[in-house]
Amino acid sequence: METHEVAMTVLMTPDMANFSGKVHGGALLKLLDQVAYACASRYAASYVVTVSVDQVVFRQPIHVGELVTFLGSVNHVGTSSMEVGIKVLAENIQTRATRHVNSCFFTMVAVAEHDGKNRVAALELRTPEQHRRSRQAVLRRKLREELAARFASAAQS
Ligand SMILES: CC(C)(COP(=O)(O)OP(=O)(O)OC[C@H]1O[C@@H](n2cnc3c(N)ncnc32)[C@H](O)[C@@H]1OP(=O)(O)O)[C@@H](O)C(=O)NCCC(=O)NCCS
Numbered sequence: 001m002e003t004h005e006v007a008m009t010v011l012m013t014p015d016m017a018n019f020s021g022k023v024h025g026g027a028l029l030k031l032l033d034q035v036a037y038a039c040a041s042r043y044a045a046s047y048v049v050t051v052s053v054d055q056v057v058f059r060q061p062i063h064v065g066e067l068v069t070f071l072g073s074v075n076h077v078g079t080s081s082m083e084v085g086i087k088v089l090a091e092n093i094q095t096r097a098t099r100h101v102n103s104c105f106f107t108m109v110a111v112a113e114h115d116g117k118n119r120v121a122a123l124e125l126r127t128p129e130q131h132r133r134s135r136q137a138v139l140r141r142k143l144r145e146e147l148a149a150r151f152a153s154a155a156q157s
Contacts, residue, residue, distance in 0.1 A: 003042060003043055004039070004043045004073060004074040004123060005039065005071070005072065005073045005074075006035060006038050006039040006042060006070075006071075006072045007069060007070065007071050007072070008031070008034070008035050008038070008069070008070045008072075009067060009068065009069045009070075010031060010067075010068050010070075011065075011066075011067055011068075012062060012063065012064050012065060012066050012067075012068055012090075013064065014064050016064065017064050021063075021064065022061040022062060022063060022064070023061070023062040023063065023064065023066075023068075025058060028058075028062065028068075028088070028102065029053075029056070031068075031070060032053075032056070032070065032086055032088075032102075032104060032106070033050055033053075033106070035070040035072045035084075035086050036050060036072060036084045036086060036106035036108055037050070037108070038072070039072035039073065039074060039084045039086075039108075040074060040082045040084050040106075040108035040110070041108075043074045043082065043120070043121075043123075044082065044110040044118065044120045044121070046110040046111070046112070046118045046120070047110070047111055047112075047113070048082075048108040048109060048110050048111065049108065049109055049111055050106060050107075050108055051081065051107045051108065051109050052106070052107040052144070053104060053105070053106050053107075054104065054105045054106075054107070054140060054144070055103070055104055055105055055140075056102070056104040057102060057103060057104065058101070058102055059100065059101055059102060059103075060090075060099055060101045061101075062090045062101055062102075063090075063092075065093065066090045066091060066092060066093065067090070067091045067093050068088060068089070068090050068091075068101075069088070069089045069091070070086055070087075070088055071086065071087045071088075071089070072084050072085070072086045073085050073086075073133065074123060075105070075123075075133040075134055075136070075137040076123065076133070076134045076137030076138060076141070077120050077121070077122055077123040078120075078141070079117075079119060079120070080109050080110050080111075080117035080118055080119060080120060081107055081108065081109045081110075081120075082107070082108050082109075082110070082120055083105055083106070083107055083108075083137040083140065083141070084105070084106045084107075084108055085103070085104075085105050085133060085137070086102075086103065086104055086105075086106065087100065087102075087103050088100070088101050088102035088103065089101065105137070105140060
């Protein structure tokens with residue numbers, strides 16, 4: 001596996017269920033954060049923290065007993081920040097039918113031991129897919145900044 005990618009597969013156990021017997025959204029978010037941490041930390045070779053989570057879309061419920069695979073990829077690198085995109089696939093173990101159940105984007109920042117930020121190595125974009133993901137990550141970053149600026153100006157008016 002390349003240094004900007006990770007894959008993690010977890011069996012959905014009954015302790016992850018909500019009141020309706022499906023997998024709890026919070027249980028999934030915890031696993032997503034772990035994947036984002038592992039992916040960014042491994043790429044940057046540094047301790048990282050989560051600074052934001054965007055576009056977590058629960059497209060379909062996940063059932064207890066399913067095998068869930070998280071495919072994480074560093075899509076874009078700024079100076080100290082990285083956007084990690086995560087695609088989540090749920091597999092019915094008996095039928096092997098696989099569904100795309102969730103996608104989301106984490107911004108992780110590399111931090112040095114004593115509170116400073118760590119510069120992260122530039123991401124090498126080789127495939128058309130990597131270029132597409134990077135372009136979309138840049139657009140998301142611009143939209144986030146625009147939104148923050150608009151909220152700030154609305155707060156002043
Ligand atoms: C992450 C953290 C160190 C950034 O500190 P900061 O003073 O905002 O630093 P900067 O403004 O220099 O931003 C650092 C990077 O984070 C990015 N960033 C900051 N706020 C962001 C936000 N809301 N969304 C996305 N990215 C953000 C900046 O764009 C910058 O990226 P770059 O280095 O690639 O240009 C600080 O916000 C922090 O410690 N947050 C808490 C993290 C944490 O505890 N996470 C666990 C939550 S339970």
